[in-house]
Amino acid sequence: MRARRQRRRGIKLKHLGMIRKGKTTRRPPPKKPSNNQKDPVGVYCRVRPLGAEDEECCIEVISNTTIQLHAPDGLKANRNGEFKETQYSFKKVFGIKTTQRELFADVAKPLVEDLIHCKNGLLFTYGVTGSGKTYTMTGSPGQGGLLPRSLDMIFNSIGPYQAKRYVFKPDDKNGMEVQNQVDALLDRQKRDSQTSVPKTPTTRRTDPEFADMISPEEACKAGGVDEDSSYSVFVSYIEIYNNYIYDLLEETPFDPIKPKPPQSKILREDQNHNMYVAGCTEVEVKSTEEAFEVFWRGQKKRRIANTQLNRESSRSHSVFIIKLAQAPLDADGDTVLQDKSQVNVSQLCLVDLAGSERTSRTRAEGSRLREAGNINQSLMTLRTCIEVLRENQMCGTNKMVPYRDSKVTHLFKNYFDGEGKVRMVVCVNPKADDYEETLLVMRFAEMTQEVEVARPVDRPICGFAAGRRQRNQAFKDELTHRLEERGGPVDGESPTVLNQLLQSFHPLPPCEISGPNDDVTLPRLIEALEKRHKIRQMMVEEYNKTANMLKSVLQEQDSNLLSKENFIQEQRGRLGEKDKMIQNQKNEIDRLEKKSKMLEYKIDILQKTTNIYEEDKRSLQHELESREQRLQREMSEKRRMETRMQGIVTDAKLKWEKECERRVNAKQLEMQNKLWVKDEKLKQLKAIVTEGKTENRQPQRPSREKDKVAAKRSVSPSPVPTGPLVRPLHRRSHSAGGERWVDHKPTTNVDLDTVLQPNIPNAIKVNAPNEKALSKCDKYVLTHQEFASDGEIQTKLIKGEVFKTRGGGQAVQFTDIETLKQENPLAASRKRRSSETGPDGEPMERNWTDVETRCSVAVEMRAGSSLGPGYQHHGYPKRRKP
Numbered sequence: 001m002r003a004r005r006q007r008r009r010g011i012k013l014k015h016l017g018m019i020r021k022g023k024t025t026r027r028p029p030p031k032k033p034s035n036n037q038k039d040p041v042g043v044y045c046r047v048r049p050l051g052a053e054d055e056e057c058c059i060e061v062i063s064n065t066t067i068q069l070h071a072p073d074g075l076k077a078n079r080n081g082e083f084k085e086t087q088y089s090f091k092k093v094f095g096i097k098t099t100q101r102e103l104f105a106d107v108a109k110p111l112v113e114d115l116i117h118c119k120n121g122l123l124f125t126y127g128v129t130g131s132g133k134t135y136t137m138t139g140s141p142g143q144g145g146l147l148p149r150s151l152d153m154i155f156n157s158i159g160p161y162q163a164k165r166y167v168f169k170p171d172d173k174n175g176m177e178v179q180n181q182v183d184a185l186l187d188r189q190k191r192d193s194q195t196s197v198p199k200t201p202t203t204r205r206t207d208p209e210f211a212d213m214i215s216p217e218e219a220c221k222a223g224g225v226d227e228d229s230s231y232s233v234f235v236s237y238i239e240i241y242n243n244y245i246y247d248l249l250e251e252t253p254f255d256p257i258k259p260k261p262p263q264s265k266i267l268r269e270d271q272n273h274n275m276y277v278a279g280c281t282e283v284e285v286k287s288t289e290e291a292f293e294v295f296w297r298g299q300k301k302r303r304i305a306n307t308q309l310n311r312e313s314s315r316s317h318s319v320f321i322i323k324l325a326q327a328p329l330d331a332d333g334d335t336v337l338q339d340k341s342q343v344n345v346s347q348l349c350l351v352d353l354a355g356s357e358r359t360s361r362t363r364a365e366g367s368r369l370r371e372a373g374n375i376n377q378s379l380m381t382l383r384t385c386i387e388v389l390r391e392n393q394m395c396g397t398n399k400m401v402p403y404r405d406s407k408v409t410h411l412f413k414n415y416f417d418g419e420g421k422v423r424m425v426v427c428v429n430p431k432a433d434d435y436e437e438t439l440l441v442m443r444f445a446e447m448t449q450e451v452e453v454a455r456p457v458d459r460p461i462c463g464f465a466a467g468r469r470q471r472n473q474a475f476k477d478e479l480t481h482r483l484e485e486r487g488g489p490v491d492g493e494s495p496t497v498l499n500q501l502l503q504s505f506h507p508l509p510p511c512e513i514s515g516p517n518d519d520v521t522l523p524r525l526i527e528a529l530e531k532r533h534k535i536r537q538m539m540v541e542e543y544n545k546t547a548n549m550l551k552s553v554l555q556e557q558d559s560n561l562l563s564k565e566n567f568i569q570e571q572r573g574r575l576g577e578k579d580k581m582i583q584n585q586k587n588e589i590d591r592l593e594k595k596s597k598m599l600e601y602k603i604d605i606l607q608k609t610t611n612i613y614e615e616d617k618r619s620l621q622h623e624l625e626s627r628e629q630r631l632q633r634e635m636s637e638k639r640r641m642e643t644r645m646q647g648i649v650t651d652a653k654l655k656w657e658k659e660c661e662r663r664v665n666a667k668q669l670e671m672q673n674k675l676w677v678k679d680e681k682l683k684q685l686k687a688i689v690t691e692g693k694t695e696n697r698q699p700q701r702p703s704r705e706k707d708k709v710a711a712k713r714s715v716s717p718s719p720v721p722t723g724p725l726v727r728p729l730h731r732r733s734h735s736a737g738g739e740r741w742v743d744h745k746p747t748t749n750v751d752l753d754t755v756l757q758p759n760i761p762n763a764i765k766v767n768a769p770n771e772k773a774l775s776k777c778d779k780y781v782l783t784h785q786e787f788a789s790d791g792e793i794q795t796k797l798i799k800g801e802v803f804k805t806r807g808g809g810q811a812v813q814f815t816d817i818e819t820l821k822q823e824n825p826l827a828a829s830r831k832r833r834s835s836e837t838g839p840d841g842e843p844m845e846r847n848w849t850d851v852e853t854r855c856s857v858a859v860e861m862r863a864g865s866s867l868g869p870g871y872q873h874h875g876y877p878k879r880r881k882p
């Protein structure tokens with residue numbers, strides 16, 4: 001059973017939590033965005049004890065926030081066991097043993113504190129008739145309810161700081177004015193003179209009806225009361241019956257013969273959008289007792305009216321309004337500041353609602369039934385308003401809340417629309433008879449706590465320095481003390497200063513009158529008295545002067561003090577600012593220090609890295625240097641080697657060149673010898689052959705001398721191989737006929753005196769080739785001499801054809817070379833001449849004539865050729881530009 005309950009409660013709470021969560025996100029924007037903090041309506045549940053012990057119970061408190069309803073046996077049967085148990089959660093649940101004091105501490109105390117701190121509050125009790133609403137709100141003797149306790153707490157808190165009566169005076173627009181001291185005094189005197197108005201009771205518990213409501217040891221006090229403000233409490237008490245408002249404190253002359261029915265009041269809205277009962281009596285009260293007396297007065301009136309008009313009190317709503325006016329003391333700390341804008345008025349409404357049951361429990365008939373309907377109507381409106389508010393807040397809708405449909409809701413409109421703290425105590429009677437009504441009450445109560453109300457904001461404080469009241473009090477104390485010292489109090493025991501003064505007066509002369517004709521005593525007495533009178537006047541003047549002086553001095557001192565204090569305050573403010581700045585800078589410094597540490601650390605790391613890199617660099621440089629040195633060394637070594645090698649190579653080359661030349665020469669010689677031998681053999685053979693054939697022709701045999709010469713000469717073959725084998729003695733150019741030659745013979749040539757020299761007719765003989773000669777001819781021949789290695793002289797006939805060039809000059813194209821060899825006739829005397837000094841000095845030709853020709857003659861002889869080596873010679877045609 002227990003476990004099941006727990007589980008159910010868990011589900012219920014979870015459900016509630018979900019609703020709340022949804023609400024915060026979907027709440028519509030407030031109509032008056034003065035502050036955006038909201039609090040849900042605080043709903044508390046109080047369960048009263050059963051009237052009789054044997055009654056059936058349908059409620060169980062299962063925790064300090066949850067109660068459980070059990071359907072009574074009769075209902076269970078009817079409803080097939082459905083909805084057997086339901087749980088409801090509230091901000092707090094108060095069980096049957098809860099004392100009035102405990103309830104007050106939780107429910108009303110915060111509201112009273114708010115009231116003292118200029119914030120409005122609304123507290124109402126809700127429940128069916130007989131559930132303990134009135135008990136909770138008012139209480140009973142010895143068991144004071146929320147109302148007397150609230151009043152008591154207020155007066156305990158502001159008691160010493162209350163303003164004199166009539167300093168605050170309500171205007172007729174729900175506001176509060178500050179009267180000047182004179183007007184207030186006059187009002188007070190007027191009140192005192194009216195005997196009909198009962199005076200404030202001087203002792204507690206004079207009326208037995210509210211005796212012992214609160215025991216003194218239960219006294220409560222609010223904290224943080226501003227001592228430099230002056231306070232006044234005003235109470236109003238109204239009843240709303242059948243949607244009419246009645247002022248329960250209104251003074252109406254009582255007519256026992258024809259009692260006047262009470263006049264209903266109307267609601268108005270003040271400039272702060274707060275609703276108020278127009279023309280409602282507001283009674284200024286100075287103590288708990290006085291306030292309670294006023295309350296009882298209203299109660300009595302209500303009872304009488306109900307009896308007279310045959311009304312049922314459970315059908316009416318009663319509203320007790322506690323208004324607290326507060327205003328700062330002036331700079332002196334003596335009187336309330338005469339500034340209406342500085343007056344703050346807050347109010348706490350304590351509402352004992354009518355029974356919430358749907359139908360009259362007493363068998364209402366006729367007019368009573370109609371009333372019952374109306375009363376129910378106002379509670380219905382309350383429920384509707386709460387529902388719409390909840391919907392608007394949870395779903396973001398903007399439905400109109402029907403506050404105006406009933407006086408109760410209209411009166412408290414601004415608590416829901418504007419700001420304030422709203423609390424509700426739901427009273428329940430656990431008896432089974434009330435089950436169905438209680439169920440409705442519970443549902444309404446749960447819904448109500450989902451409505452949120454804007455939290456009241458703190459009021460700004462006035463600009464005066466704090467501690468004004470204390471200072472003023474201290475000043476007054478000081479003054480009385482001094483006066484006491486001087487003249488003693490009025491009832492003083494030993495007025496020293498006064499005695500001294502009195503002693504300084506001359507004693508009165510004997511004033512016994514001897515007879516009717518005593519002309520001496522009376523004038524003397526008159527004179528003495530006149531003298532005394534004069535002295536007295538002087539003293540009074542003196543006293544006044546001194547007093548005035550003292551007062552001005554004190555005032556001056558006070559203003560000085562005040563300005564000093566203001567200054568101190570200012571300085572404190574500055575100090576605070578500076579402190580903040582210092583704190584900020586400290587934080588900044590801290591931050592920077594941290595940063596610098598961090599950077600230092602980084603620098604350290606970088607330094608280390610740099611060191612490592614530098615070390616690396618150094619070692620690498622070192623290595624580089626050593627390598628460079630090695631390279632240098634190797635290079636120089638290489639150079640040395642190169643030069644050495646070059647030396648060796650040139651040496652070797654020279655050697656081999658020499659060797660080659662030597663060998664070539666040797667070979668040439670050898671070959672020439674061989675050639676010569678063969679030539680000789682061939683000649684001999686030829687001679688033998690021709691001798692036999694031409695014996696009859698008698699050919700002239702050349703002389704031995706000539707043979708020798710002829711044998712020695714080497715005839716270069718003509719380029720025309722078809723020529724005769726033996727040439728005529730006078731060698732003629734085969735192309736002499738018709739052609740014109742340039743015969744170039746350098747002067748250095750040796751006259752060989754031989755027949756083998758060319759003899760060209762019509763040739764132009766020149767020592768050096770010239771343009772003129774070349775232009776006239778078409779053939780060219782150079783006779784070039786040089787010494788062969790064997791000491792013979794070698795003559796070359798270099799032939800060419802002359803062409804006309806495009807530029808108008810001549811070019812020679814060599815076509816043929818003939819080489820003749822002969823013994824140097826100047827061998828002994830003349831030096832061998834180098835071909836280098838050739839007539840045209842062209843090295844190509846020199847080479848060609850010198851080595852090539854000789855080689856081709858010597859080496860390119862074809863073996864077995866029938867023509868012999870002389871005919872194997874080829875002329876290399878070479879083209880060259882002039």
Ligand code: ADP
Pocket residue numbers: 047048049096127128129130131132133134135136140314355427
């Ligand atoms: P309501 O105002 O709701 O109609 P009352 O406050 O008049 O109900 O209570 C009806 C009766 O029950 C009164 O006699 C009251 O003393 C008594 N009563 C109500 N609540 C409690 C309670 N918590 N403890 C003791 N008695 C209570």
Ligand code: MG
Pocket residue numbers: 130133134135314352
């Ligand atoms: Mg009641």
